[in-house]
Amino acid sequence: MSPTVVIAGVGRFGMLHARVWREAGARVVGLADPDPERLAVAARTHEVARTDPDLAALLDRQSADIVVIASDEASHADLAVAALAAGSHVFVEKPLALSTVDAERIAATAAAHGRQVVAGQISRFAAPMARMRARIASGAIGTLCALRLRRDFSRAWYASFGDRVHPVWESCIHDIDLATSFTGRPVRRVMAMHAVAAGKARSSVVSALLEFDGGVIATIESAWLVPPGAPGTLDGGPLALDGAIVGEAEALGLDGVLRQRLVSDALVEWTGTGAQVPDMSLWPEEDGVIGGALRREIRYAIDVCAGHRPPDVMPLREACWGVAAAEAIVESLRTNSPVELPPA
Incomplete structure (x- = not known):
């Protein structure tokens, strides 16, 4: 039904x-x-x-x-x-x-x-990120030691919606969640720095160091400074949003390394309007319907709510851990000091 x-x-x-x-x-x-x-x-x-x-x-x-x-x-x-x-x-x-x-x-x-x-948290449902999570869980790179995650957005988006809330909640939250999903642990300590580079009162450039319960270290970086001349990754499409998301994720273990580029240049379009490197993972149109991570995320939500599967990919407790980590980053930026989180 x-x-x-x-x-x-x-x-x-x-x-x-x-x-x-x-x-x-x-x-x-x-x-x-x-x-x-x-x-x-x-x-x-x-x-x-x-x-x-x-x-x-x-x-x-x-x-x-x-x-x-x-x-x-x-x-x-x-x-x-x-x-x-x-x-x-x-x-x-x-x-x-x-x-x-x-x-x-x-x-x-x-x-x-x-x-x-x-x-x-749509990034969990992108196929490359799901594979990274599975490979880490299987022990393919041995003991996980460190994570590096970066996500940069078009500067024009900052004026449009990037400062609607603190950018930590708009951009960094994606990579906080990915790091949480890779470790399966809450954050216990945070130190963060920022720069007001886009001419607004809030941080448009953020760099945070997170220490997870269990000892894994993660760096989370975000800058809303991708210029208009950069190749676009979103060309309007179903979201009607032009611009670029550029980033990388890296997991370092004792026995190996996993690296993924958030947007691949496997498909490049050179046209009279410029160069595009269209994203094919988040919400591409496939045979007239939306596919990619967004469709997988919604199918997962329907199955979880119907009781057809457990809430295993996006447990609510991990979403709560991510909120606690983001809140700690914002507090560290405010005080310019490390923040210790209480046990989850």
Whole structure:
């Protein structure tokens, strides 16, 4: 039976979710967004009859098996708790929450109501990252010693949405989560530095050193400084976002090393509008539908919420660990001091 889905937040990524969940076999039965014009456009586009600016009010009128939260980051925790209290499972886009207190509140509410919460950390579902995780777990590189992760974004995106919240929550959270998935452990100590390079009040360049329980060291770096002339990796497509994501992930063990480039140049397009190195892993269109990591992530969420598989790829406890680590990085940047995390 097709699961029923309500989507909270119908901005650019919420609209993409509406499409992919439908393509994955779900029935989108309701939409919530405080912007009435955006809500009306989304309802027409996806032929959804029931809408409301308030998610709780919508769920009073329309039950849903799963609520997908793709709203602004600051609203994630309250919307997740409201959806869980209404009896729905929850898929919440990254980050799960903006504080450890809120992450734990979500986890406690999910446990109290016997519902599942899947955090939308899409990088875990990219095929190369899934293989890296499996190879580390199998012992292919021996004892894991260190991780290096870097992710740089187009500078133009910073003015558009990069400083909506602290960039640690927007960009670094991806690699914090990957490091957490590779180690399977929480972070115990953080030291971070930053530069205000893009002309805004918040950090547009961040470098953090994380020590995980068990001793693995990870470096997390992010800079919103990729210039407009760089080859694009996103050319609009289903997300309608032009620009570039450039990065690498490296795992160093006693018996070997794994390295992966976030965007491969195996496919290069030279056209009259410039050079493109299109991403083929996150949400490529394949035979008229969205594929890649986003589709795998959503199929996983549907199966977990239906009880067809355990929450093994994205355990809620690891999403909570990631929130704690990101919060510690922000605090280290604020104080210019190391931050010790309490035992998880």
